[in-house]
Structure formats: structure tokens, C-alpha cells
Amino acid sequence: MSSETTTTEVTPTPFSPKAEEEADNFKTDDIASTLEHIMAMGQGLDDQEYTDSLHVLQNDPNTNLFSAVTFEELNLPENLLKGVYAMKFTKPSKIQSVALPMILANPPENLIGQAQSGSGKTATFVLGMLYRASIDARQRHPQALCLVPTRELARQIMAVTNIMGKYCDIETFLAVPGNDVERGQQVTAQIVIGTPGRVESLIKKRQLDLKDLKLFVLDEADVMIDESGMRDRSLAIKKQIRNRTCQMLLFSATYADDVREFAEKLVPNHNIITVKKEKLSLDGIKQFWMDCKSQEHKYEVLSDIFGLLNVGKSVIFVQSRETAKKLTASMREKGHSVGILHGADMQREVRDKVLDEFRLGTTKVLITTNVLARGIDVLGVSLVVNFDIPVNRENQPDPETYLHRIGRTGRFGRKGAAINFVYDNKSKRDLAEIEAYYEKEIVEAPADDLEELEKLLSWT
Numbered sequence: 489m490s491s492e493t494t495t496t497e498v499t500p501t502p503f504s505p506k507a508e509e510e511a512d513n514f515k516t517d518d519i520a521s522t523l524e525h526i527m528a529m530g531q532g533l534d535d536q537e538y539t540d541s542l543h544v545l546q547n548d549p550n551t552n553l554f555s556a557v558t559f560e561e562l563n564l565p566e567n568l569l570k571g572v573y574a575m576k577f578t579k580p581s582k583i584q585s586v587a588l589p590m591i592l593a594n595p596p597e598n599l600i601g602q603a604q605s606g607s608g609k610t611a612t613f614v615l616g617m618l619y620r621a622s623i624d625a626r627q628r629h630p631q632a633l634c635l636v637p638t639r640e641l642a643r644q645i646m647a648v649t650n651i652m653g654k655y656c657d658i659e660t661f662l663a664v665p666g667n668d669v670e671r672g673q674q675v676t677a678q679i680v681i682g683t684p685g686r687v688e689s690l691i692k693k694r695q696l697d698l699k700d701l702k703l704f705v706l707d708e709a710d711v712m713i714d715e716s717g718m719r720d721r722s723l724a725i726k727k728q729i730r731n732r733t734c735q736m737l738l739f740s741a742t743y744a745d746d747v748r749e750f751a752e753k754l755v756p757n758h759n760i761i762t763v764k765k766e767k768l769s770l771d772g773i774k775q776f777w778m779d780c781k782s783q784e785h786k787y788e789v790l791s792d793i794f795g796l797l798n799v800g801k802s803v804i805f806v807q808s809r810e811t812a813k814k815l816t817a818s819m820r821e822k823g824h825s826v827g828i829l830h831g832a833d834m835q836r837e838v839r840d841k842v843l844d845e846f847r848l849g850t851t852k853v854l855i856t857t858n859v860l861a862r863g864i865d866v867l868g869v870s871l872v873v874n875f876d877i878p879v880n881r882e883n884q885p886d887p888e889t890y891l892h893r894i895g896r897t898g899r900f901g902r903k904g905a906a907i908n909f910v911y912d913n914k915s916k917r918d919l920a921e922i923e924a925y926y927e928k929e930i931v932e933a934p935a936d937d938l939e940e941l942e943k944l945l946s947w948t
């Protein structure tokens with residue numbers, strides 16, 4: 489089966505003064521348990537204008553947020569329906585209404601799911617996990633496991649699961665480095681969400697037993713099966729599942745052709761939901777390119793943008809941690825308050841704190857690597873800057889990473905913009921290839937006329 493979707497325009501979501509006040513009063517001392525609170529707060533950030541526009545989108549059959557059915561009509565059990573309403577969702581999106589009947593089917597069905605960034609895939613598989621884990625919640629071992637590529641995404645999905653699972657009598661366990669299980673003890677939680685390395689190590693130490701697993705989810709599935717380290721670990725973990733009828737769900741916004749083929753071999757008797765690549769770019773995200781003339785001049789242009797324009801929360805993507813550090817130093821030297829997050833050589837507590845502060849709005853500009861390119865859902869991100877055009881290990885343009893990066897804005901019908909910095913023939917060629925791949929025009933924006941840029945970025 490296949491589903492093709494498009495989106496139409498809605499208005500942006502300001503960070504409300506009330507939420508900012510709450511954010512100021514909120515201390516992030518206990519990082520591990522604060523995320524749920526922050527995300528629950530985030531649910532209240534939207535204004536009436538957004539809600540009205542969302543209503544329009546969810547009733548327009550041409551959008552990826554449309555659904556012909558209500559959550560009630562999807563036959564969700566009462567406790568899950570209450571969980572959905574705790575998230576303040578009123579109507580399912582297209583992926584939710586198409587995938588949930590397969591996910592909740594009995595006997596369970598396998599699914600390879602694709603839908604645009606920010607269209608509600610997380611809630612789709614989280615409801616699946618809560619549903620399977622609730623069937624016999626008295627069991628004191630894992631029933632559902634979700635593997636993701638980064639600790640940040642694991643924490644986020646855990647928070648969503650805990651909010652949605654408020655009315656289910658089940659426990660969750662976050663399998664990321666730093667969250668240890670006492671020696672001699674086993675994970676008894678019914679739902680486990682984590683990174684492949686940590687999950688594998690718990691299995692090796694006999695602290696995690698997957699023998700009775702009923703549901704195995706790979707989120708950001710294309711990267712989980714494409715990057716050799718992740719793939720090896722994910723496959724080794726899958727081998728530990730002895731329940732032959734364990735349901736498998738794969739989700740991502742992108743699947744390169746060869747990755748999709750591999751996924752199809754990996755998941756037996758699967759249903760598949762696909763989106764054509766020309767339909768993947770969201771109309772709610774304006775895309776621009778800016779000729780910065782030289783690598784060094786990119787630093788000046790970025791500083792000018794944040795010095796002169798009043799942009800909301802922004803994420804700046806760079807290719808390497810060295811560039812992230814250099815750019816952060818340069819921006820701070822010029823008086824900008826920016827956060828930095830990268831995977832390598834950064835303490836995990838610091839990583840958690842940096843992202844929590846960005847969610848709270850304490851930091852408005854975050855400089856990061858591809859570690860935050862996928863899945864991260866922070867309300868109010870109105871601008872993404874590709875300081876470096878994304879390339880793969882062979883130094884070739886990487887359209888999948890591009891789509892995920894820009895998808896940190898324009899979430900669930902909101903509006904946003906992405907600016908791509910180019911400066912030489914290679915970066916221009918790489919971006920042109922990405923533009924051709926998605927068949928969506930990327931418009932030139934001037935690097936030396938910020939008044940004009942402000943007009944281009946505006947949605948009004």
C-alpha cells in the first residue's frame with residue numbers, strides 16, 4: 489500500500505510569554521527526569537492561530553496531516569485514548585490513521601513506514617508499544633523495545649511514551665549510557681527505549697532479556713540499517729528475540745532505494761507505507777541558498793544574520809565537531825549567546841542539559857552536528873541553517889540528511905525556513921544535486937542585504 493501526501497501553509501507558533509515565564513522558573517537540576525516536564529510544557533505553547541490552521545490542514549485530504557477518521561474510530565483502548573488527549577492531540581495525522589490499524593491488528597502485522605518529517609511518526613509507534621505492553625502489564629520483563637540512533641532521541645521518545653502512557657500501568661526504561669542497572673539486577677520495565685550499543689551491552693551482561701519481546705521498533709530505520717556499526721548491533725539484538733511472532737516496525741522520513749530493499753528483506757511479511765521523494769519536502773519550510781563567497785566569510789554572514797534579524801529558535805548544522813567548536817567560539821566572541829551540542833568528547837550530562845535548555849528557550853541558537861539531524865522535536869524552531877551542506881562519508885551530497893536537518897523546523901503544519909550556505913563550486917554543486925533530487929526549488933537569498941532576507945523569511 490502507499491500513501492502520497494503534500495502540505496499547505498499555516499501560521500507560525502510563537503513561544504508564549506507564559507511559557508517563557510514557566511521556563512525561567514523551571515530548574516534543570518535533575519536532567520534525567522525533567523524532559524517529560526519540559527515536553528508537557530511544550531504542549532501548551534501553541535496559539536489559537538496555529539490551532540485554527542491545523543484544523544484546516546487536518547480536514548484537507550491533500551495534506552499529510554489529514555485523516556478521514558478520529559482517534560476514537562481507530563479503536564484505541566480507553567487508556568491510550570486518554571494518553572492521546574494528554575498530548576493535546578485532537579485528530580490523527582495521515583500516517584497515524586493509516587498505520588495504527590496495522591500496528592494494533594491481531595494477529596500483529598509488520599510495517600515499514602515512511603512519512604514526512606514532523607508528521608507524527610513517534611506517536612504512531614509509541615501507541616503500538618503501549619498497546620502491546622499493556623496486553624499483560626503484569627509481566628515483569630520487556631515487551632516492547634525501540635532502538636534509535638542517539639541518546640537525545642531516546643530521551644525524547646521516552647518522555648513522549650511516559651506522557652502518553654500516563655494511564656497505562658506500565659514501566660519504561662531508558663537504555664542509554666549513564667543509566668545503569670544495579671549489578672545482579674535485570675530490567676523489569678515493559679517498554680525499553682535506547683541506543684543499540686547500550687542495549688547490546690545490557691544483553692551481554694544478562695541484565696536485559698528479550699525472550700518475550702512482542703514488539704521491536706527501529707526508529708530512523710534507514711540510518712539504523714545503513715550505518716555498519718548500528719546495523720551490526722541492531723541485527724545482533726534482533727537475533728536475541730526468541731519470540732518468532734514478535735512484531736517489527738520500521739519508521740523513517742527517508743529510505744534511499746538500496747536501504748529500502750534491505751529493509752524489505754529484513755522484515756518478513758511487511759506492510760509498507762511510502763512517500764514519493766518529490767513529496768517529501770514540506771511546503772511549510774521555505775528553502776534558500778546564500779552565496780557566502782568564501783569559507784571564512786560564512787562566519788561573518790551567520791553572525792550578521794543573528795545580529796540583525798529577530799529570528800526565533802534556530803539550529804545551525806555543521807559537518808564536524810571541529811567546525812562546531814570553531815563556529816561557537818566565533819559567535820560567542822561576536823557577542824552571540826549560542827549553545828553547542830555534538831556527539832564526540834562531550835559529557836552526556838552536558839549534552840542533556842544543552843538540549844533541555846534549548847527546549848526551554850533559555851538558549852535560542854544551537855550549533856550542532858548531524859547528531860541532532862534526526863527526530864529531534866523542539867517546538868518553536870523557526871530557522872535551520874546548513875552552515876555546511878550535508879555530505880556522506882564519500883564526500884557526496886547527502887539528500888536524506890538534508891531532509892532530516894531542515895525537518896527540525898516546520899513540524900506538524902508549522903512554518904519555518906532553511907538557509908543553505910554555499911561558497912565554492914563543490915558546495916554549490918552538492919546543493920544543486922539535493923535540489924534536483926527532491927524536485928523542489930531552493931531560492932537564492934542575498935548574503936549582503938539582510939532587509940531583503942528578512943522579507944524572504946517572513947510568512948506574512
Ligand SMILES: Nc1ncnc2c1ncn2[C@@H]1O[C@H](COP(=O)(O)OP(=O)(O)OP(=O)(O)O)[C@@H](O)[C@H]1O
Nearest residue numbers: 577579580581605606607608609610741863865900
Ligand atoms: N495527531 C496529532 N495532533 C497534533 N500534534 C501532533 C499529532 N501527532 C504528533 N503531533 C506533534 O507533532 C510533532 C511532530 O511529531 P513527531 O516528532 O512524531 O514527528 P515525526 O514524524 O516522528 O518526525 P521526524 O521525521 O522528524 O522524526 C510533535 O510535537 C508531536 O507532539
